[in-house]
Amino acid sequence: MTANTHTSKREEIHEPRHTKEAKALFGFWVYIMSDALLFGSIFATYAVLQGNTFGGPSAGDLFSMPFVLLETLILLASSFTYGLASLYAHHHSAKRTVLIWLLVTFLLGVTFIAMEVSEFVKLFQEGNSWQKSGFLTAFFTLVGTHGLHVTAGLIWMGGLFVQIWRRGLTVTTIGKVSTLGLFWHFLDIVWIFIFTFVYLMGAI
Amino acid sequence: MSTNDFKIVDEVYEAGNKAMRSYVTGFVLSVILTLIPYFIVVNHLFGSSSLMYAVVIFGLLQLVVQVVFFLHLHRKSRPHWNLVVFIFTLVIVFILVLGSLWVMNNLNYNMIDASPVNTNEGYIPQ
Numbered sequence: 103m104t105a106n107t108h109t110s111k112r113e114e115i116h117e118p119r120h121t122k123e124a125k126a127l128f129g130f131w132v133y134i135m136s137d138a139l140l141f142g143s144i145f146a147t148y149a150v151l152q153g154n155t156f157g158g159p160s161a162g163d164l165f166s167m168p169f170v171l172l173e174t175l176i177l178l179a180s181s182f183t184y185g186l187a188s189l190y191a192h193h194h195s196a197k198r199t200v201l202i203w204l205l206v207t208f209l210l211g212v213t214f215i216a217m218e219v220s221e222f223v224k225l226f227q228e229g230n231s232w233q234k235s236g237f238l239t240a241f242f243t244l245v246g247t248h249g250l251h252v253t254a255g256l257i258w259m260g261g262l263f264v265q266i267w268r269r270g271l272t273v274t275t276i277g278k279v280s281t282l283g284l285f286w287h288f289l290d291i292v293w294i295f296i297f298t299f300v301y302l303m304g305a306i
Numbered sequence: 307m308s309t310n311d312f313k314i315v316d317e318v319y320e321a322g323n324k325a326m327r328s329y330v331t332g333f334v335l336s337v338i339l340t341l342i343p344y345f346i347v348v349n350h351l352f353g354s355s356s357l358m359y360a361v362v363i364f365g366l367l368q369l370v371v372q373v374v375f376f377l378h379l380h381r382k383s384r385p386h387w388n389l390v391v392f393i394f395t396l397v398i399v400f401i402l403v404l405g406s407l408w409v410m411n412n413l414n415y416n417m418i419d420a421s422p423v424n425t426n427e428g429y430i431p432q
Contacts, residue, residue: 131388135395142399146406171344177334181376185329193322285403287376291369300366302347306357 107278123277130281136290138250143290144244152304154236159305161237164230165221170301173217174293180210181290184283191279195271200279204263207286211256218249241300242304248296251289332375339368 187203232242343364
């Protein structure tokens, strides 16, 4: 192998300036930002309807804080393990390690969703569904939309896992690792805001 | 392999180590920035309004940590345009959320102001 091919490969992976993957990544970033606008409007709705409990429970009465803290730490950890998968894909081309970290991220994500669903079921069984008050409608819309995004991310991650497993780490699959990475870290950021504005502020 | 090849391989590993440091730092900071607001809220260490401010500040710090150490916004292929879209989004979300709160609070304030007449059990002054 000559130095030249090494350099061009390296440039493709680390500075993909004019490649198809770079354009896709930028386009996906624009999508993420439009998604941020969607979450921004749902957050605004929640902020406005937060106090409209219609005689029912408010945010402070409903949630178990240690449970929410555990959810948050699991999602933060999944963001970190995804970072490791991305790192090994970009810098070391270590397929096995990438697959292991993707699997760990996937399992953490599934745990997060399972916890969220169990919280929803519990609220529903206690009679606090989205029909009870404006506050609960806004709560289920906000947290549910985030949960749907995470579920979509998990399905995508499963697809990516199979693709890397079968085709290996190519310029295309590494590009996809970057794209899903943007999505996954973005969902982590949205959750941080939910944790802060819904759960922590509700508990004050 | 020439020495040049080794240099390039070293650079790739160096970049990998740098990315590793970035993820680990980001993870540790984000856990700390989650635990601190959690404990001050659960133990009610301050009064309500200072808790509110503290929690918002920790949330914003967390945003900065995530964007810098996980999203690597500054290292992406088109940093300039990425940043322009990002700032545009922040401005719109800011206007949307604060604007909604401002308008709706104003509305509530005016409703409360008119309430002595409205709550008078159906009595409508002629």
